[in-house]
Amino acid sequence: MALIVQKYGGTSVGSTERIEHVADKVMDSRAKGNDVVVVVSAMSGETNRLLALAEDISDHPTPRELDVLLSTGEQVTIALLSMALEKRGCAARSYTGSQVHIRTDSTHNKARIREIEDKRIHADLAAGRVVVVAGFQGVDDNGNITTLGRGGSDTTAVALAAALKADECQIYTDVDGVYTTDPRLVPEARRLDRITYEEMQEMASLGSKVLQIRSVSFASRYNVPLRVLSSFEEGEGTLITCEDKEMEQALISGIASNRDEAKLTILGVPDTPGVAYQLLGPIADANIEVDMIIQNVAPDGATTDFTFTVHRNDYSRALEILSRTADELGAREVSGDDKIVKLSLVGVGMRSHAGIASTMFAALAKEGVNIRMISTSEIKISVVVDEKYLELGVRILHEAFDLAQPEKI
Ligand code: ASP
Ligand code: MG
Numbered sequence: 001m002a003l004i005v006q007k008y009g010g011t012s013v014g015s016t017e018r019i020e021h022v023a024d025k026v027m028d029s030r031a032k033g034n035d036v037v038v039v040v041s042a043m044s045g046e047t048n049r050l051l052a053l054a055e056d057i058s059d060h061p062t063p064r065e066l067d068v069l070l071s072t073g074e075q076v077t078i079a080l081l082s083m084a085l086e087k088r089g090c091a092a093r094s095y096t097g098s099q100v101h102i103r104t105d106s107t108h109n110k111a112r113i114r115e116i117e118d119k120r121i122h123a124d125l126a127a128g129r130v131v132v133v134a135g136f137q138g139v140d141d142n143g144n145i146t147t148l149g150r151g152g153s154d155t156t157a158v159a160l161a162a163a164l165k166a167d168e169c170q171i172y173t174d175v176d177g178v179y180t181t182d183p184r185l186v187p188e189a190r191r192l193d194r195i196t197y198e199e200m201q202e203m204a205s206l207g208s209k210v211l212q213i214r215s216v217s218f219a220s221r222y223n224v225p226l227r228v229l230s231s232f233e234e235g236e237g238t239l240i241t242c243e244d245k246e247m248e249q250a251l252i253s254g255i256a257s258n259r260d261e262a263k264l265t266i267l268g269v270p271d272t273p274g275v276a277y278q279l280l281g282p283i284a285d286a287n288i289e290v291d292m293i294i295q296n297v298a299p300d301g302a303t304t305d306f307t308f309t310v311h312r313n314d315y316s317r318a319l320e321i322l323s324r325t326a327d328e329l330g331a332r333e334v335s336g337d338d339k340i341v342k343l344s345l346v347g348v349g350m351r352s353h354a355g356i357a358s359t360m361f362a363a364l365a366k367e368g369v370n371i372r373m374i375s376t377s378e379i380k381i382s383v384v385v386d387e388k389y390l391e392l393g394v395r396i397l398h399e400a401f402d403l404a405q406p407e408k409i
Contacts, residue, residue, distance in 0.1 A: 002167040003035045003125070007135065007157035010044035011174045012231035013077045022231065023084035025172070026130055030090065035125045037164065039135045039157040040081055042073025047136075047150070063108035067137075067147045071097070074134035074153070082132050092130040095120075097146075098139035100131075102156065104146045111138055111146035113155065116163040133160060151212035158215040162222035169219065169226050170237075171211060176230035177238035178203065178210055180403040181255040185394045188404035192253060194239040197226075199253045202346040202380050216240065243348055251356070252347035252401045257394050259341045261291060262315035263373065263384060264308060264322055268332025271297060271304040278329060279306055282321050288314040292342075292375045292384065303332070307373065309384065312338055340372065341390045344382040345397060357381050363400035369393055 006029065008022050022040075029036050041047075050069050054061040061069075078094035085092035100120055104111035124131045135153025138146045148155050154171060161169035177191040178200065195203070197220035204213040210228055219226045219240065229237025269275055280290060293308045310318045315338045326334045350356045357374075360381055364371060369392065373384035385393055398404065 001033050001035060003037070003164060004029055005037045005039065005157050005161040005164065005166045005169045007039040007153055007169070007171045008041065008081075008231055009153065009171070009173045010041045010046070012172050013040050013042075013081065014044040016080065018231075019077065019080050020084050022081060022172075023088055023090075025231065026081075026085060027088055027090060030130065037121060037125070037131045037133065037160060037166070038081065039133050039153055039160060040074060040077040041135050041153040042077060046073040046076070064144060067108050067145050070147050071134070071137040071145050074136055078132045078134045082130075085130055085132070090130055091128055092132055093124055094132040094134075096134045097137035097156070098143070100133055102133075102138035102159070104138035104140055104148070106140040106142070106144065106146065108144075108146055110149040111140070113138060113148070113159045116159060118163050121160075121164060149212075149214075152214075154212040154215035155218060158218045158222075158224055158226065161224045162218065166224070169224050171215075171226065171228045172231035173210065173228065174230065174232060175210060175228075176233055176235045177228050178240070179254070181394055181398055182257065185257070185391050186398045186404075188398065190404060192238050193236065194241060195253050196243045196348050197240060198243070198379055199346050199348055200240045202344065203254055203256050250347060251349035251353055252345050252403065253349075254346050255394055255397050255401075255403070256344045256346060257341055257390055258344070259387065259390065260312050261309045261340060261342055261384070262312045262318075262336065262338035263292075263340055264310065264315075264318055264334070264336045266306045266322055266326055266331050266334050268298065268303045269306060269326075269329055270331075271302060275304060275329070276306070279322070279325055280308070282325055283310070283318055286317060286321055288318050288321075292373055292382070294373055294375075309340075309342070309373070339387040340384050341387050341393070342382050342384050343390075343393045343397065344380050345401070346380050348379050350381070351378055359400060360397060363396050364393065367392060367396050369396070 013019050026036055082092040082094040101117035103114045121131050135156040136147050140146050158169050179189040181189045183189040200216050226240040227237050288310050291309045296305045319336045323334050369389045371383045375382050
């Protein structure tokens with residue numbers, strides 16, 4: 001008998017009809033002999049509706065009160081799902097985050113889970129009940145309701161699975177798994193049977209928005225097998241797990257694209273110790289995160305050129321700060337470009353294989369795609385190219401590494 005935590009996202013519980021369907025799926029899992037704990041999101045659109053109500057009242061709603069408001073969305077779905085289960089003759093109990101002691105810190109609107117008490121849940125399971133827990137919410141040491149940040153129900157599910165030592169955490173959503181790349185860009189994109197935590201973190205942070213990224217780090221830390229699957233169609237989904245040393249790893253698992261970045265360049269900065277700090281210190285002080293960084297000593301040996309990327313939302317602020325620093329340091333020129341995209345190849349298999357980067361660069365060169373920046377890590381190679389090459393670039397790379405579905409004869 002296995003213990004399974006199932007999480008159903010907003011679209012999966014988007015109507016009473018959908019909730020009835022979820023109840024059927026929970027019953028199926030029970031019929032296979034599993035103990036089931038269910039975590040649900042609010043009905044799709046509900047959290048946004050509540051946010052809009054708050055914004056009608058105030059430009060800056062009190063974070064504590066916002067949490068009291070936003071947590072109500074999930075309270076609706078836990079009750080409805082439990083009713084649907086009871087109607088099917090399945091004993092069920094719904095709980096809010098505070099009722100099962102999902103203890104968090106006091107950072108309202110983006111609280112972090114500290115611990116979860118498992119006694120009550122285990123007692124319900126032992127009594128043959130399905131336990132239905134509200135996602136996205138917890139309680140701090142003073143009894144205040146907290147929420148975990150948008151998409152936080154994924155993290156609730158993984159944290160519960162870790163605390164209960166569940167055999168698997170299943171994330172039901174509106175896509176049937178994790179794909180080699182965005183199927184809207186490349187129709188031949190293929191669903192992956194499995195992917196490592198590390199790869200998933202790279203894919204997610206690079207813009208594949210299947211899961212709240214925090215939930216993947218959590219799963220990796222506590223070694224919770226995580227499965228992404230669709231509540232709309234049958235299938236095995238994608239298993240996210242640790243690296244299997246026995247198994248031959250795929251060279252490349254996927255290609256991520258990110259259009260949220262912008263790049264800034266400063267030319268002719270006097271090349272002295274501390275210059276990187278002088279340039280990026282004020283950027284960091286303004287709470288702007290820097291992603292890629294390239295520094296190049298100019299041919300004269302006395303000055304250096306510096307290029308880095310930031311989130312597009314921070315672009316104009318970063319440009320302003322950099323221009324000020326340029327004046328202070330007597331740099332020659334500052335420029336920027338927010339019409340760029342980052343394309344990344346991700347795969348744990350590239351650790352043990354040479355020549356991946358050259359295959360990537362050759363494929364882009366052949367189609368005349370100019371690479372503006374490059375950065376690498378052990379399991380990732382990223383390039384920055386002009387925005388207009390987004391679709392072409394992803395398609396070229398998907399083909400160059402043969403990621404499409406094998407042809408069926
Ligand atoms: N209902 C919350 C949101 O929309 C949490 C979640 O769905 O995971 O962000
Ligand atoms: Mg969600």
